[in-house]
Amino acid sequence: MDDPACDPAALDRTYRYFRPINAVVSGWRRVYVRHLRPHLSVHEPTTLLDIGSGGGDVPRALARWAARDGLRLAVTAVDPDERAHRYVTAQPATPGVEFRQASSGDLVRDGETFDLVTSNHLLHHLDPDTLASLLAHSAVLARRLVVHADIERGRLAYAAYAAATWPLARRSFVYDDGLASVRRSYRPHELAAVVPPGWDVRTQLPYRLLLVRDVTDATAREEARHA
Structure with a gap:
């Protein structure tokens, strides 16, 4: 998927397959209920930024769940990839x-802020410098809470994903890129070792990592802005 010359039809199918795959493995319904919904209101609008939104299935799901709960949520989903x-x-x-x-950097430069900031399956794509930038940007952009969700690396996760997505291998990038993502992803102690203070690494079944930051300290936000 990262290859600019990749087959556009296969890329579109990959984006389309993300919705059922994420519905099964990503656990965003639980993230919404446990972490995001408590910040939402029937009366006052809450803003949410989803970074690296890809095929858009996660931000769409968050908006639908909030609407079904009668809660006011305005979602902005950003991705720098024109495809x-x-x-x-x-x-x-x-x-x-x-x-x-x-990109998140574009929004920081424009002085934008949001109540909540999220991402899905983004952290494992980033080199150390880019990860540090994302976390600094997130701390500036979020007024309340950041939740970055990703894969927890594991042999069982790799084998289960390979078996489940093998039928899609020839028509999309879901199989090969997904297995590469599992290999590149973190274990909890590895992620905890590379993030700055103020970030909390949590686990969620099956094989999920949540990197959470409660952004309520104005001093911490100002420090992040100048990091």
Whole structure:
């Protein structure tokens, strides 16, 4: 998927397959219920930024769940990849979700902030410097809470994913790229060792990591802005 010259039809199928795959393995319903929903209100709008939104299935799901609960949530989903932006904007609109082609750094430079910041399967793609930048940006962009969700590396996770996605290997990048993602992902102690103070590494079944930061300290936000 990261190859600019990759087959566009296979790429679009990959984005399309993300929705059922994430519905099974990513655990975002639990993240929404336990971490995000307590910040939402029936009366006051809450803003949420999803970074690296890819095929857009996670921000759309968050908006749908909030709407079903009668809660006011405005989601901004950003991805710097023009191919991802082309795909998501060609899909039917989801009320409460805006897709933009941008990076977290772009939003920091523009002085934007949001109540909540999330990402899905982004951390393992980043080298150490880019990861540090993402976390600094997140601390600046979020007024309340950051939740970055990712894969926890494990042999059983690798074998289960390989077996489940093998039928999709020839028509998309789900199989090969997904297995590469499992190999590149962190174990809890590894992630804890590379993040700065103030970030909490948590686990969630099956084979999920949550990197959480409660952004309520104005001093910490100012320090992050100048990091």
